[in-house]
Amino acid sequence: MKTPVGVILVAVGLVAVGVPCDVVEPAWHSDWATAQRIARKENKPILVVVVCKH
Numbered sequence: 001m002k003t004p005v006g007v008i009l010v011a012v013g014l015v016a017v018g019v020p021c022d023v024v025e026p027a028w029h030s031d032w033a034t035a036q037r038i039a040r041k042e043n044k045p046i047l048v049v050v051v052c053k054h
Helices: 003-017 032-042
Strands: none
Touching: none
């Protein structure tokens, strides 16, 4: 069985059985210092999205 097909079948099977999924919402921060502090504490990288508002 190909890997992507297997993953899809397992995911559909889990949903059909009713196994709860622990989906964690991403944390979005608009303050660089806060994001940097949290990333260092959790040892995770920071993904930066730049938006032009004018």
